[in-house]
Amino acid sequence: MARIGVLGFLHETNTFAPDVTGLDRFEEADAWPGLTEGEAIFEATRDMNLAVSGFISAMQAAGHEIVPLLWCSANPSGPVADAAFETITARIETHLQGLSLDGLFLDLHGSMVTQSLDDAEGELLRRLRAVTGPELPYVAALDFHAIVTQAMVDRTQAMVAYHSYPHVDMADTGARAARMMQRLLAGEAFFAAWRKLDFLVSMPWQSTLGDEPAGALMAAARALETEDCPEVQFIPGFPLSDTPESGPAVLVYARVPARANHAVQTLVQAIEARRTAFNGRLYAPDEALDALAGRDAGRYILADTQDNPGGGAAGDTTGVLRALLDRKVRQACVAVLCDADFARAAHALGVGASIDLPLGGRGFPGDEPATGPFEILALGDGRLVGTGPFYLGCRMDLGPMVRVRRDGVDILVSSRKQQAADQAMFRHLGADPRDYRMLVLKSSVHFRADFAALADEILMIKAPGANTADLHDLRFKRLRPGVEIR
Structure with missing residues (x-):
């Protein structure tokens, strides 16, 4: 039986977002647990679709001892404050001091940028190696x-x-990590080969659902895997990180260098052959409503991708909502708009009351609030359990929530930002997404796991928000020379 340390420190950093991510963002719970240390990690992450959950379950099933250290994440947002990074890293180092371990599992995002560090994970690993040594x-x-x-x-x-x-x-990835750890503990060694690609792919066009292009490339990677080459990976990267290392990568682990290098070359060729396929259409809100006008039946999803909290946006812009109201669209729902002050005031008034306060429109320059009055239809405390494939088992805490209606449009409002990627968010406020003809979801791709089957058509919307979908709208300043913007 081996003794394995477990830790997690996750953040997806949008370097174009205006905010700085402080320690409080890691400490508070949202869709995932807040900062948790020691034995409490077991219960906080149990049965969730998280890598740490899958790793712990697989290793315990194999009879190994798990030593939980610290786990935390913060919703995607602007650069992590140096003080937050230093505080959390120091706590992890303290947990590791003098600890006898046979291995260490790290649940990381891989795109964390701080105020001073482009490669925060690389620096974290450097500091932890100084404590544990290079061989663990x-x-x-x-x-x-x-x-x-x-x-x-x-x-x-x-x-x-x-x-x-x-x-x-995500949980399955933790189980894959457990298999790699067990092979390492058994004395196997793997050669790593990898290649960085010289282009960026916008988030909406990275979806692996369907055949092309990302789905086909994932299948191509799986076809290259063997017992001697267990991991062949296409990792598309986070395009809203303006750093010299940004971009997709191919990463392979094999028992012999030649096998790893061959797999890298083969997969890179397949990716390059599909480079121009990473694209799609973005609609302005009015363009989308024009495209759907006159259709008598069906259910349609407008993905408000640029205000996706899962990419660092504020989750409170109102561009699509105002278009719905201006065009007098009925039987529509916008989810989930973050406005803690509005939600608090609605709770004070109660169900059935009218609330005439501005809603949203404060988190992105140039946006504006939606105006009332709004009818208060339902209230919730924001504590719910994810039931869809992405947020499965996640015990969310989104703060006070409210469902309001104006002129035939419902709006789900939360106090903490979270992308609309689980139908449980609707049910928490007494709504059923199937009851609406048009769903406006503040998400880029994750919503597809739980909502795509409901839709006759999905349109990607370009409305205000910091999760920029057309990368040509950004001014990258720090990319390495030669990187193409797709």
Whole structure:
């Protein structure tokens, strides 16, 4: 039986977002647990679709002892405050001091940027290696949008990234990490080969649902895997990180260098052949409503991708909502708009009352609030359990929530931002997404896991928000030379 340390420190950093992510954002719960230390990690993450949950379950089933250290995440947002990074890293180092371990599992995102560090995970690994030494087996789980660096590869024995977007396989990725850890503990060694690609892919076009292009590339990667080459990975990266290392990567682990290098070359060729396929249409709100005008039946999803909290946006812009109201669209619902002050005031008034306060429109320059009055239809405390494939088992705490209506349009309002990727958010406020003809979801791709089957058509919307979908709208200043913006 081996003794394995477990930790997590996750943040997806949108360097174009205006906010700075402080320690409080890691301490508070949202869709996932707040900062948790020691034995409490077991209960806080149990049965969730998280890599740490899958790793712990698999290793315990194999008879190994788990030593939980610290786990935390913060919703995607602007650069992590240096003070927050230093505080959390110091706590992890303290947990590791003098600890006898046979291996260490790290649940990481892979695209954390701080006020001073482009490669926060690489620096975290450097500091932890100073405590544990270079030989202790490190296996890390990475997000599908990780930005792989040489420092990360050099300071781990293996890294495994999610295969899917929507990320329905996070717990499965933890189980894959457990298999790699057990092989390392058994004395196997793996050669790492990897390649950085010189283009960026916008988030909406990274979806692995369907055949092309990302779904086909994931299938191509799986076809290259063997017992001697257990991990062949295409990791598309997070395009809203303006750093020299940004961009997709291919990462392979094999028992012999030649096998790893061959797999890298083969998969890179397949990706390059599909480079131009990473695209799609973005609609302005009025363009989308024009395209759907006159249709008598069906259910349609407008993905408000640029205000997706899962990409660092505020989750409170009103561009699509105001278009619905201006066009007098009925039987529509906007979810989930974050406005803690509005939700608090609605709770004070109660169900059935009218609330005439501005709603949203404060988190992005140039946006404006939606005006009332709104009818208060339902209230909730924001504590719910995810039931869809992405948020499965996640015990969310979104703060006071309210469902309001104006002129035939319902709006789900939360106090903490979270992308609309689970139908449980609707049910928490007494709503059923099937009752609406038009769903406006503040999400880019994750919503597809639980909502796509409801829709006759999905349109990607370009409305105000910091999760920029057309990368040509951004001014990148720090990319390495030669990187193409797709």
